[in-house]
Amino acid sequence: MTSSKTIKDFKKEFPSLKEKVLLKDHTTWRIGGPAKYFLEVQNKNDLEKAIGLVKEINLPFFVLGGGSNILVSEKGFNGLVIKIKFLDFETKEEGGKIKVLVGAGLPLNLLSVKLLENKASGMEWSSSIPGTLGGAVFGNAGAFGPSMADSVEWVEVFEIKNKKFQFKKYQNKECQFAYRSSIFKKKAPAIIIISVLLSLIKGSAEAIEAKMKECADYRMARHPLNFPSAGSVFKNHSKAIKNKSLLLQFPDLAGFNKKGDIPAGWLIANSGLTGKKIGNAQISEKHSNFFVNLGNAKAKDIRALIKFAQKKVKKVFGVELKEEIIYLG
Ligand SMILES: Cc1cc2nc3c(=O)[nH]c(=O)nc-3n(C[C@H](O)[C@H](O)[C@H](O)COP(=O)(O)OP(=O)(O)OC[C@H]3O[C@@H](n4cnc5c(N)ncnc54)[C@H](O)[C@@H]3O)c2cc1C
Incomplete structure (x- = not known):
């Protein structure tokens, strides 16, 4: 059975619904194209109503907090972004x-x-x-x-x-x-x-x-707070590196292995990537797990930098870095 509800019903229910909202204005990376629809939700009633309508209309949705851990593509998001504003x-x-x-x-x-x-x-x-x-x-x-x-x-x-x-x-x-x-x-x-x-x-x-x-x-x-970023891009690596020649070449590794936590920034820096740039995206010179936007960087530049770092770290240390950030669009 198909629903008779449409986005018009949504707009009637939520006059505050915005359209074509640039997500770069809602992310700390200052990167990202438009959300087709954008709604701030402040109470449980509105959240329930909004999700009910979204499901009836069959509209994809994304829940947004402070936008400090997401990378949004230039295409943006072809659905409803629900910004959570419960402030109790x-x-x-x-x-x-x-x-x-x-x-x-x-x-x-x-x-x-x-x-x-x-x-x-x-x-x-x-x-x-x-x-x-x-x-x-x-x-x-x-x-x-x-x-x-x-x-x-x-x-x-x-x-x-x-x-x-x-x-x-x-x-x-x-x-x-x-x-x-x-x-x-x-x-x-x-x-x-x-x-x-x-x-x-x-x-x-x-x-x-x-x-x-x-x-x-x-x-x-320690952090490059003067440039837009999303904090640490990768999770730290939680498995020991046992390769003998790497242990000889990098004496710090023994200590990290003992703690069971090898910092992603350390792996990136010791793969020779600190300061590496693609477009206007850069692996920070101050902290190698922060990828900074030097000004109008594109999501595709950050993605390319992420891939580049993963490939190089894998080659040098045999480690697969996993993203901490979330992709949207
Ligand atoms: C300079 C800087 C420093 C940072 N330092 C740290 C640090 O020390 N430690 C650390 O862990 N992180 C750090 N971060 C990363 C980030 O700030 C945190 O992960 C933060 O908790 C993300 O919250 P947010 O509201 O911005 O989430 P968003 O980026 O808005 O969303 C992240 C994910 O959470 C989901 N989400 C958000 N709110 C909700 C909700 N109410 N219900 C369901 N899903 C939700 C989103 O859908 C998305 O998938 C840093 C970031 C920056 C820019």
């Missing part, structure tokens, strides 16, 4: 913990300011990551050791199964958090994150602020 923030003390209910659309930098005001400690590592909480849970974002998995108690989601939907809670264990992964990523785009309950501890404002500053200073010193 509520705290309560329970069992010696501070429980914080946060909307998935809240940017991490704003979240950390609010957590500091409430003397809630545990998420300082995320304070200068330019994404939303929903995006961070999706990819189990992390830095300096901890990741989202350490602070999430449960995640409230809107789950889509064929044409059926339900609001549901995933407890931490059910989220299948792993290094830069979660069930939400594995099943994308079928699970939309709405809100998250964080379980944090009481800290002193001075200590929280000092930790946030330490993280920001570290990033400022």
